[in-house]
Structures are given as structure tokens and as C-alpha cells.
Amino acid sequence: MALMILPLIGSVSVSESLFVVTTLCVVYLVLKFFRTDIPVGLRRLPGPKALPFIGNLLGSSPYLSLTAMSKRYGDVFQIQIGMRPVVVLSGSETVRQALIKQGHEFSSRPDLYSFRMINDGKSLSFSSDHVGIWRARRKLAYSALRSFSTLEGTAPEYTCVLEEHICKEGEYLINQFNTVMKANGSFDPFRYIVVSVANVICGMCFGRRYDHNDEELLSFVNISDEFSKVAGSGYLADFIPILRFLPSTTMKKFLSINDRFNIFVQKIVSEHYATYNKDNIRDITDTLIDHCEDRKLDENSNVQMSDERIVRIVNDLFGAGFDTVSTALSWSVMYLVAYPEIQERLYQELKDKVGLDRTPCLSDKPRLPLLEAFILELFRHSSFMPFTIPHCELWKDPSSFYPDRFLTADGNDVNKIEGEKMMIFGMGKRRCIGEVIARNEVFLFLAILIQKLNFLTVPGEPLDMTPEYGLTMKHKRCHLRAKMRTRKEQ
């Protein structure tokens, strides 16, 4: 700014000069105000030099820029995003030290402007509260999820209600892929997978499912990438506060998705309140209403939460439950297409260990080690939630997609020690509470799809596996083909 003004100084008026000097003073004072002083005896963390107001530029793939910086500055360094100082931790030991050994200190979330817009600022996942109320809500959410996912199914062939929902949605998904294939010759995998996955969590939270063409459901699940971009710290006004006052199409879209989502959930919660019967708890929403009635809250923390806060937990579960799992499954289909020989091996494993006459089930897991290894490798290689991944030095030949790295030497089992290095669900006090459900969903949906369908590219359309940055990184929307497996192939 000063460089641009200096050559002109000879021809400017006194009032213009005064204006320039005043502006420079204000800028200086603002910079001084936001500068964080280091307490005596402590050192400033290493890190790249930041530009005033803008901070460090991370480009469109922040996880790659940060990985490059960690090579230069080490496992603990500081950057500046806009006007906010940010400490970056990398390397599994450092992350473990922070999130497990010093778990309490690191269990909060930053108080970002965009996070306050999610779930009216009362989100279990995004709000900066990390003690009393957050702990009580997390406990409640966890127990509601656990009791509902282990509940018995409505028919004897299903061991639990989660299995029943996934099996039914898996069959609907196959029919849907076949219908669209017949009509159009190809399909957009995410568009259909997201509805099936949303239906599983809808079944558990609200006891209902939606049609693949339901406009209301599609109006927010099918554009969840817009939400993910902002929630993945991609919104500049979170870091440069003055930008909040400027019109922003990103924020407009973000607010609109949040609104549609809240209205959708609120309507169902109101219907549940109207028909609630203590002796017939139908789903997770009823469980939460039941808790409001009983006030059976965290006995240890003496925390009292409003009814509204308790019922809002269902927003968090539904929101966290569909975007993550559908992103994982959509990537899985991309990898199956990208590595046809692995797809064939997975099909053979299913054919040999489960057969083709019955639908796979959750108890088939120990019989299908290659599928388990494929899922672990998918989590590792796609790293679609990039800020929880372990340092790549942990893996031999990290850029290859190689599921066998997660198998024992004889190939008959999953190598548990290697599997436990996979930290896509986070760790410590904020670790994902939906991990068991998510792992089961990805496993069973995939087993059902691979048993029946062979996924292929569309001729002439090369596969683009470049991830698009967001809280959950998605592949670009694309078209694929699927063919029903015939008995002849067996």
C-alpha cells in the first residue's frame, strides 16, 4: 500500500495526505491490536511469515500446503489464516500427545462465525462448548445411537435394526442404479448413494425413509458439498472478520442449506412430539424426547439442558451421519472402477465366502478380510477427512492404492496392528461417536453392491480422482456405469 502512494506524494493535497497518514495509523493500530504477545520465557513457534490481514496463503488444497510446511518447520508450527493465529500439529505422536495425553486442553472447537450458524449455534459437533453441556449431550447422543443400532430387527433374518435398514436400502440402491442405467446408460454415483445413506440414518432417527426423487430431502443432501466447503474452514470471513459485513454468495448458500435442513428436522420432531408415547419408543427422536421428559441427564455433571437442546442432538446425528458415509461409499465406487482387478478379487471373495444365493450380513465381516482391507485402504488413500490422517511416513509406498498392506502375510486376515494406525475417525475426547455404525454401513453397503454389480467407467470419460477440498473431501461429480453380474460370470 505505501509503495503505491509514495510516487504520487508530490501532487496530492494536504487533506489527501492527512487522509493517507490517518489510514496508515489506523492500519498500524489494528495490526498492533491483533498481534499476540508471547509471554516472557516462551518462544514464538516456527512458521512461515504471514502477510498483514491475509495471513498465509494455503491454496485450494490446504492439506497439501500444510504437509509441505510441516517438512520445513516440524511437527508443531504456527501459521496465520487471515487474522487468526493457528497452530498446526502433524505426525501421529504429536497428535496423540495433544488429543489424548492433553485431551482436555484440546477438546474445544474454535469459535468461528460460520460454526455459529450451524444448528443455531447449539451444535454438538461444531459449538465451542467443551465442558458441561457438550459432555452431557455427547453422552446422550452416544447412548441413543448405540441403543438404536443394536435394537433387534423386525424380521428374523436381520440381527439388528441397523442391518435391516442397510440391507433394504442396499437393494433399493441396486434397483435405482439399474433403472437409471436403462434410462440413461450411466449414473452419477453420489446422487443416489447419498439418498440411500440418508435413508439409513433417517430410519434410525425418525423411523422413516424417502424416495430417491424426494425433492425436500434432495434439496439439502444432494448439495452437501456446499456445506462441507464452509465447515471445513474454507470460509474467509471466519478469519478476516470485516468480510462478514460484505455480501457473500457462499454464506448465502450455507445459510440456505442450514435453514432447509433445520426446517426438515424440526417438522419431523414436532410430529414426534405430537404422537409420542412413553410405552412405545419408535426411534432416536423418541429416545431424546423421553430424556427430556425424565431429565435423566449426566448425573455426574449436574448439567441441566433445555428440551430444545436435547432434541437438537438429532440434527447433529443426522447431519454427521449422511455426509461422511455417503462420501466414503461414493469414493469406494470410484476406486472399484479405477482398480478393476481389485473389484474382481473382491467379487471372488464374496462369491467364495458368502455365495450368491443370500444377501451378505454384518456377521460376514470376519469371512471377508479383503473387503475390510479395501475399506481401510480407501480411508487411508482418499483421506477424505484430511485433518485427522496420520503422517504418511507411517506407510510404505504411501501413494499406491494397495489394500493388501492391511492383510496378514498369508492374506487370510486383517492385520489388526496396521488397521489401528488408521485414524480417520479422530482420537481423544472428540473422537467420532458414529464410528461403529459408519464402519458397519460402509462394509455392508459395499458387500451388497459388489455381490450384484460390476462398476465401470463410461467409455471416453476418463476418471478424475482429484479431491475437492471440504470438511469431507469429495471426488468431482461424474458419471459411471454398472452391469448386473450374471450367473455365467461365476
Ligand code: HEM
Ligand atoms: C466414514 C464415516 C465417518 C467418518 C470418517 C467420521 C469422522 C469423524 C471425525 C474425524 C470427527 C471429528 C473428530 C475430532 O474432532 O477429533 C467426527 C465427529 C463426529 N461424528 Fe463422525 N464420522 C463418520 C460417520 C459418522 C456417523 C455415521 C455419525 C452418526 C450417526 C457420526 C457422528 C459424529 C458426531 C456427532 C461427531 C462430533 C463429536 C463431538 O464433537 O463431540 N459420524 N467424525
